[in-house]
Amino acid sequence: MTAKTLWTPTPERYDASTMAQFERFVGDTRGLTFEDYNAMWRWSVDDLEGFWNAIWDFFDVRASVRPEKLLVKRQMPDMEWGTGGRLNYVENILKHVDGREDELALIVQSETFERLEMTWGELRAQVASVAKHLRDMGVVEGDRVVAILPNTQTALIALLATASIGAIWSLCAPDMGHVAILDRFKQIAPKVLIAQDGYVHGGKTVDRRDVLGQINAGLPSVTQFVTLPVVGALPDGHVDWRDLTQDKVTFEPTQVAFEHPLWIVYSSGTTGNPKPIVHGHGGIILEAAKQSLHHDISAADRFCWLTSSGWIMWNAQWMALGQGACVALFDGAPNHPDMGVLWRFVADEQLTYFGAGAAYFTTCMKAGIAPRADVDLSAIRSLGSTGSPLSGDAYDWIYRDVKADQWLAPISGGTDLAGAFVLGHPGMPVRAGEMQCRALGNATRAYDALGNELTGEVGELVCTEPLPSMPLYFWGDTDGSRLRESYFEDYPGVWRHGDWISIDETGASVIYGRSDATINRKGLRMGSAEIYQAVEGLEWVMDSLVVDLEFLGRESFMPLFVVTAENRPLDENRKAQINAAIRAQVSARFIPNEIVQIADVPRTLSGKKLEVPVKKLLLGGDPAKVVNRDSMANPDSFDFFIAYAQARASA
Structure with a gap:
């Protein structure tokens, strides 16, 4: 069933967009024309060298030495980009100063x-x-x-x-x-x-x-x-x-090498320390420029993305600065003194583009506010959303209670590549619950467990071709083993991102949530290992298991299961101690919705906590299929979670 259409751009709107300008540029300089966006997307992932060079030229990337070849080694995980190039990320942002010093x-x-x-x-x-x-x-x-x-x-x-x-x-x-x-x-x-x-x-x-x-x-x-x-x-x-x-x-x-490290960001897995992901100058310049096409950002915009400085969207927002736009930063509580504070900011600053985590829009919707009735949002042309799946109800609320004539373009990507896999297109209709297209240059697909591509079915989000903004390496991962284990273990030579996605025959997609055990709270991701470190640091906690039950159409819910020493009762005082430890050592964002006492944490024969099987079970999976009990060290421990899942389903 096709989702309902909520907004359709006028031909004039698309013709004036940066995406349309890029399409015309490719036609004028490369002699290429495309019957539709999917044809252009296929060109961008088949001819990676041609596509990224077109991005370089269209956005006038500044470099003291341009690489002779952008994609030097087309393989994953050992891709190589821009050998011999010399440039600087900051020069490509501050190039907009000349002649605009007082703007x-x-x-x-x-x-x-x-x-x-x-x-x-x-x-x-x-x-x-x-x-x-x-x-x-x-x-x-x-x-x-x-x-x-x-x-x-x-x-x-x-x-x-x-x-x-x-x-x-x-x-x-x-x-x-x-x-x-x-x-x-x-x-x-x-x-x-x-x-x-x-x-x-x-x-x-x-x-x-x-x-x-x-x-x-x-x-x-x-x-x-x-x-x-x-x-x-x-x-x-x-x-x-x-x-x-x-x-x-x-x-x-x-001037530094194309792949000289620019910044280190952190994306946590389920075990060990957070992954220190290193991105390079050249890759981020190109990815940010490409992203601005999909956001339709130009120097005429006033852009804001509501973000914490600990979220990759903090880094990503500078793509707008890189196009000469004015960037508006909001540092404060989005619900103080009330839920209208941010919408007043959007109106007062005459913002043309406003983005936020999906949880923010959902919270506004549930609070029953109607920004369009309270403030003047006439300047807004576009809204963005990311961090977690945006439900169809939230799409409806935005078009009903925020603004009817504007482009809503949710995106989904990740810290790991400082970019998006699926996102918006200013010339396409907006349909409830869907993201409009796959990103140019990004070979995003849905795979089943055997590595077969799926169309119209939920599968693992994968990327089958290298991107310039993929991690150069993890800091300290001298042999590259941790990077390979993080992305390339399930499908050799193919990036597995850890999200569930469905992609239809038009290229439109729906993200359903995390397929792995990473904790995603209102768009901010944290490894379960960091929560365990805080919780199990309490002398009376013997073991613990945490899962994030995030899935499209369901309320996000994070239960924490705890084994106490000598089976001491888990009273309110002990629960308060757990919450205090998480608040102090991790962040208040990761306080669990529920703390449950258990006798034993399910583990594999090698001692690994069975987070993903428990998560799949609690999301409605078949107990007989989510785990092989023969591979468990303590198979009887799984019975508690079966009963817990049944109780949640009937509640």
């Missing part, structure tokens, strides 16, 4: 700092100044500069300054616990740490000084601490961030 680059609305505007000229000047100070601190190409900062201009300036000198950037959100932050930063041995000592959220001041003290003590590699004071005085021996931004110096970006 707005940033608008920042922060609970901590109130409202701020920054011009392109001011942005370049502060980036140049901070870069100069980093060099004075001894930071050189390849050194790591890390930060614990919210979604404000400080984090952006620090990123651009770091990358402009060839150093490597990494960021954690300030609401993360010290254990989770140290689990990330200790792996990459940073030289400089930049942090804010507190912030305001939901009307409350959060003092982070004690937590930062623990983090500072746990990073012996750091030679310089830079602090932005908010709640207290500058600590002894620290440098004040504000002093780094004042020097009048020339912006001089360092």
